[in-house]
Structures are given as C-alpha cells and as structure tokens.
Amino acid sequence: MKKTFNLTHPKLTVPRRVDAIKHEIKKYLKRERNKALPENADFWDFDCRFGADEASSEAVHLTEINKKISEVELNQQESFYLEILAKPGYRTKKHDQAE
Numbered sequence: 001m002k003k004t005f006n007l008t009h010p011k012l013t014v015p016r017r018v019d020a021i022k023h024e025i026k027k028y029l030k031r032e033r034n035k036a037l038p039e040n041a042d043f044w045d046f047d048c049r050f051g052a053d054e055a056s057s058e059a060v061h062l063t064e065i066n067k068k069i070s071e072v073e074l075n076q077q078e079s080f081y082l083e084i085l086a087k088p089g090y091r092t093k094k095h096d097q098a099e
Contacts, residue, residue, distance in 0.1 A: 001028050001084045004053070008078055018073050022066060025082070029062075032086045045089030054081050 005021050007014050033044050050068045051057030060068060065082070072080045 001025075001082070002054075003083075004079055004081045006079045007073065014073060018069060022069060025065065025084070028084065032084075035086075038088045040090070041088030042091045043089045044086050047083075047085045047087060049081075049083040051081050052077065052079075054083075057081050057083060 007017050007021075009017050012020070029046070032046075035044070037044070046062050048060050048062050048065060049057040050060045050065065062084075065084075069080070
C-alpha cells in the first residue's frame with residue numbers, strides 16, 4: 001500500500017475520517033497476513049514509511065502508525081503519506097543471558 005490520505009472530506013468530520021483511515025489500514029494488514037507464506041517464512045513482516053509526502057517520508061515501525069496519524073490530526077495537517085510493504089519474516093533464535 002502506497003497512498004496519500006486526505007483528512008478533509010465534504011461530508012465527514014476529521015475525527016470520523018481518521019477512524020476510517022485507521023480501519024482501512026487495519027483491513028489491509030489483515031488481508032496481507034492471511035496470504036499464503038513463502039516456504040521457510042515464519043510470519044509476514046512489514047516495511048513502513050510515514051510522512052507529509054512521499055519524498056519526506058521516514059521509516060517507522062508498524063506499531064507507531066496510529067500514533068503518527070493521531071499526531072497529524074492534532075497538528076491539523078490536511079494529508080499524509082503512508083507506505084506499507086509486506087515481506088516474509090524469519091524468526092531468529094534467542095540466546096540465553098546465562099550462557
């Protein structure tokens with residue numbers, strides 16, 4: 001998903017539009033996670049970028065997206081750019097601290 005979201009809408013208030021955007025993102029993530037995993041992959045991982053526009057977007061963690069959207073709402077910006085790309089994830093073995 002590479003998309004610029006507008007917070008202004010002729011019929012919806014800004015908080016309602018923000019909720020709709022968050023719901024759309026949640027639906028996209030669920031759809032991507034339900035796809036068949038490639039061989040040897042353990043889970044779907046996501047590369048995310050967030051910013052005012054595509055050129056100024058920065059890498060963010062998936063869990064920070066809702067916080068960033070809320071910040072955009074508080075700053076009363078009209079739009080923001082979000083990029084979420086799925087990639088296969090592989091679990092790494094944790095080493096014990098006692099060893």
